[in-house]
Amino acid sequence: MDSLEEKIEVLQKISQELEPSFKERESLNEQVRAFANHFLENIETYPAYVEEDAVIEKLTFNSGKKTLKELLTNFNSEVVLKGIKPASGKHLGYVPGGGIYTAALGDFLASVTNEYAGMYYASPGAVTMENELLNWMKKIFNFPKEAVGNLTSGGSIANLIALTAARDKYQIKNDKIQKSVIYLSPQAHHCIHKALRIIGLEDIKVRLLELDEFSKINTAKLAKIIQEDLKNGLNPFMVIASAGTTDTGAIDPLSTIGEITKNFNLWYHIDAAYGGFFILTESKKKLFKGIELADSLVIDPHKGLFLPYGIGAVLIKDKKAVFHSHHYTADYMQDANTVAAQINPADVSPELTKHYRGLRMWLPLQIHGIEP
Structure with a gap:
């Protein structure tokens, strides 16, 4: 029977995936940074509102793993490009304008x-x-x-x-x-x-x-x-x-x-x-x-x-x-x-x-x- 110490070591290896290395973090950060910059540089070209339902299959969670690239693609098509665009200067329906970028850094x-x-x-x-x-x-x-x-x-x-x-x-x-x-x-x-x-x-x-x-x-x-x-x-x-x-x-x-x-x-x-x-x-x-x-x-x-x-x-x-x-x-x-x-x-x-x-x-x- 495995000792408690051996079991902990096995679990540690499994959980290590939740702690990406510096190199992995840099890759993830760069993908998110590129996505955010593309969104901000092109926000004025987006319509203020798009009346279209989200495709549930693209947002449903299952046990299979996906890459960040694939997830960002789905996030863009189902969230960013549909509904109201509060971050757009064209959106005048409510007081909130675009979330200030430095606030996002705070988050x-x-x-x-x-x-x-x-x-x-x-x-x-x-x-x-x-x-x-x-x-x-x-x-x-x-x-x-x-x-x-x-x-x-x-x-x-x-x-x-x-x-x-x-x-x-x-x-x-x-x-x-x-x-x-x-x-x-x-x-x-x-x-x-x-x-x-x-x-x-x-x-x-x-x-x-x-x-x-x-x-x-x-x-x-x-x-x-x-x-x-x-x-x-x-x-x-x-x-x-x-x-x-x-x-x-x-x-x-x-x-x-x-x-x-x-x-x-x-x-x-x-x-x-x-x-x-x-x-x-x-x-x-x-x-x-x-x-x-x-x-x-x-x-x-x-x-x-x-x-x-x-x-x-x-x-x-x-x-x-x-x-x-x-x-x-x-x-x-x-x-x-x-x-x-x-x-x-x-x-x-x-x-x-x-x-x-x-x-x-x-x-x-x-x-x-x-x-x-």
């Missing part, structure tokens, strides 16, 4: 080094990088230093985190759910409604507010509706405003809504995933006055900063409310549960295993600055 380095970005103990640098990006966004939107935040996969998870914090802050649970009220625009992004279902608030009362001629929330009627709901024994607890609706790009009256929520002691959430980063432009900055009044704010770097999908962000002023839902300890993480010098991303998000997505934002900001 490459993140995957190669495979840093675990969920806990400070595991990667102090990766967590510090994420928190410094969040601190930069706090300054942009005039949020307090004590606010917490998270880099998410996009606006959907960012909104989910924010609405969960609001729910827990106001203890919206059990019989209180059906008496509680949320106020928002009919043009609010549908991920808000998805999030409400996910966090157990499907039966909450949702007031779709009347809009003015510019598709913005009518604040005078908002205050009256809240007063009426209070008189009727209901429990208003949150107003959701938009800083750039997907349908029309409308920015709700952020300052006035902030005053209303303060007067009625309601949670104020602003979904600025679509338009938030336009605050960096001098011509549009004034439109965002009052955004600093929000209790929670969502912005999408993969929209306004033109980064690759998917990277969103959420900022929340009430750390205790966020930690109530997301902070947890486990015996196997005893070494990681020391007092950290930084907020652990895993403590403010549903994610424990977390992609090192901060590098795709940090690298292009450091190389290009914010001026472009």
Whole structure:
């Protein structure tokens, strides 16, 4: 019978294929580099959209091995050449443009080094990088230093985190759910409604507010509706405003809504995933006055900063409310549960295993600055 040592040596030889040599890596890198360069040099010749189904057989996985050359050919024909071309200058359907090339380099380095970005103990640098990006966004939107935040996969998870914090802050649970009220625009992004279902608030009362001629929330009627709901024994607890609706790009009256929520002691959430980063432009900055009044704010770097999908962000002023839902300890993480010098991303998000997505934002900001 083979010894354990002999078995390990056999398995090591088998697994060695997963560790290509320097020469093999250079060959793989060159093929991918050539493919990427060809794509970028010819992107303007591609149509913005091709309506054609993918050939399933070319993308189905089976036990047989294929060369990278063959796989790149299938990737090109079934993925790159079909559907929407977000990287193309011809694509004007949504805010995202082509993923910035230096962000792709960040993703490459993140995957190669495979840093675990969920806990400070595991990667102090990766967590510090994420928190410094969040601190930069706090300054942009005039949020307090004590606010917490998270880099998410996009606006959907960012909104989910924010609405969960609001729910827990106001203890919206059990019989209180059906008496509680949320106020928002009919043009609010549908991920808000998805999030409400996910966090157990499907039966909450949702007031779709009347809009003015510019598709913005009518604040005078908002205050009256809240007063009426209070008189009727209901429990208003949150107003959701938009800083750039997907349908029309409308920015709700952020300052006035902030005053209303303060007067009625309601949670104020602003979904600025679509338009938030336009605050960096001098011509549009004034439109965002009052955004600093929000209790929670969502912005999408993969929209306004033109980064690759998917990277969103959420900022929340009430750390205790966020930690109530997301902070947890486990015996196997005893070494990681020391007092950290930084907020652990895993403590403010549903994610424990977390992609090192901060590098795709940090690298292009450091190389290009914010001026472009």
